[in-house]
Amino acid sequence: MDVLSTALTLLLVMDPLGNIPNFMAALKGVPEARRSRIILRECLFALGILLAVFAGGRGFMAAFHLSSEALRISGGIMLFLIAIRMIFPSHGLDRPEQPEEEPFIVPLATPLIAGPSLIATIMILAGNPANPRAGILIAIVSSWLLSTLILLSAPFFSRILRRRGLMAVERLMGMLLIVVAVQMFMDGLHLPSGVPGQG
Secondary structure, three states: OOOOHHHHHHHHOOOHHHHHHHHHHHOOOOOOHHHHHHHHHHHHHHHHHHHHHHHHHHHHHHOOOOOHHHHHHHHHHHHHHHHHHHOOOOOOOOOOOOOOOOOOOOOHHHHOOOOOOHHHHHHHHHHHHOOHHHHHHHHHHHHHHHHHHHHHEEEEEEHHHHHHHHHHHHHHHHHHHHHHHHHHHHHHHHHHOOOOOOO
16 A cells, blocks of 8 residues: 555544544533643644554564465455444444543543554554555654644534534545455455565
């Protein structure tokens, strides 16, 4: 995957528009003047988590001697499952509890931004030796930056799109992610067999 495709995939998994209702609910008791600073702070915490995963992802994958095709096939399956949950969300089951005081790291930085799905995606991308590390890093920072800008504009998007509009956009992003997942799966099936770290 090139940098643009990787960045778009990560942005779809981050799902910033789908997270707007959660952010608005979590910050409901926070003075409006502080909300932007809190969102920016939490996004920076999330970036730190993602960069830590990126730094250790390749070593973790190499330790298990996973092949490139295994990474792509498993990544395609995982992204497909994420997309299905975006299109058919299980309401009330995966919503984090809303804090009674100002949120700090949990639940905004993680799991809403740097959640298990995004962490696993970055680990798979970073663990594949066919993916240049510089390109993955650029994709992580680019997708994070766009996600941060969207979340900082949460009140605007919430007023314009409202809840039904946000749900429709999330489903559209889920359908796009399905296409990416299928392509990643097919790429894995066509890769020549090989195990990294044994050459």
